[in-house]
Amino acid sequence: QQQVKQSPQSLIVQKGGISIINCAYENTAFDYFPWYQQFPGKGPALLIAIRPDVSEKKEGRFTISFNKSAKQFSLHIMDSQPGDSATYFCAASMNNNAGNMLTFGGGTRLMVKP
Amino acid sequence: EADIYQTPRYLVIGTGKKITLECSQTMGHDKMYWYQQDPGMELHLIHYSYGVNSTEKGDLSSESTVSRIRTEHFPLTLESARPSHTSQYLCASSELTVGGIQFFGPGTRLTVL
Numbered sequence: 266q267q268q269v270k271q272s273p274q275s276l277i278v279q280k281g282g283i284s285i286i287n288c289a290y291e292n293t294a295f296d297y298f299p300w301y302q303q304f305p306g307k308g309p310a311l312l313i314a315i316r317p318d319v320s321e322k323k324e325g326r327f328t329i330s331f332n333k334s335a336k337q338f339s340l341h342i343m344d345s346q347p348g349d350s351a352t353y354f355c356a357a358s359m360n361n362n363a364g365n366m367l368t369f370g371g372g373t374r375l376m377v378k379p
Numbered sequence: 380e381a382d383i384y385q386t387p388r389y390l391v392i393g394t395g396k397k398i399t400l401e402c403s404q405t406m407g408h409d410k411m412y413w414y415q416q417d418p419g420m421e422l423h424l425i426h427y428s429y430g431v432n433s434t435e436k437g438d439l440s441s442e443s444t445v446s447r448i449r450t451e452h453f454p455l456t457l458e459s460a461r462p463s464h465t466s467q468y469l470c471a472s473s474e475l476t477v478g479g480i481q482f483f484g485p486g487t488r489l490t491v492l
Contacts, residue, residue, distance in 0.1 A: 308483030
């Protein structure tokens, strides 16, 4: 059972547009929601993260919106640039004895056209 | 510079060979992980470790084995490689504290002929 569902699988956006990637989770015990960015030939790297006590977090052009009641969170990339073309993963983890085990979404391949 | 390293980056071998994928980190992290990444992108946790002499199996069953003799080193071994083992293998590390960021290595792309 996939605990974190991510959509869309792929996304094409024009330069300057807004990229939106959505994730939904099942387990209400999750309390940490990071987004990772992966370029070809590289490992994923943390992009931005949010905890459920806030509904939005912004870092530069990247914003996470979080809806606790709907168990959904999304990544918005404003003024998308060709350099943002990468695979994006949402993830979730919970505060338990296992520490910071991450459950990843299936990934979204973003292409930003010049 | 604190980082996480994986070698080799690419490996092409024949069926039945024994291989070891190396992973080292210089961040002093207690926790380390191995993920298998499909061509379709999805990341599957196959092994993790809380520290020296600790190894645990992840969500995805794997024929590989791991060891953790030193904090900084977490190698993955396949005793007899098969074409079904062809994949991208990613190593990661984090602090033991809850919510600690996972730092990933660049990955090893393994092809078994």
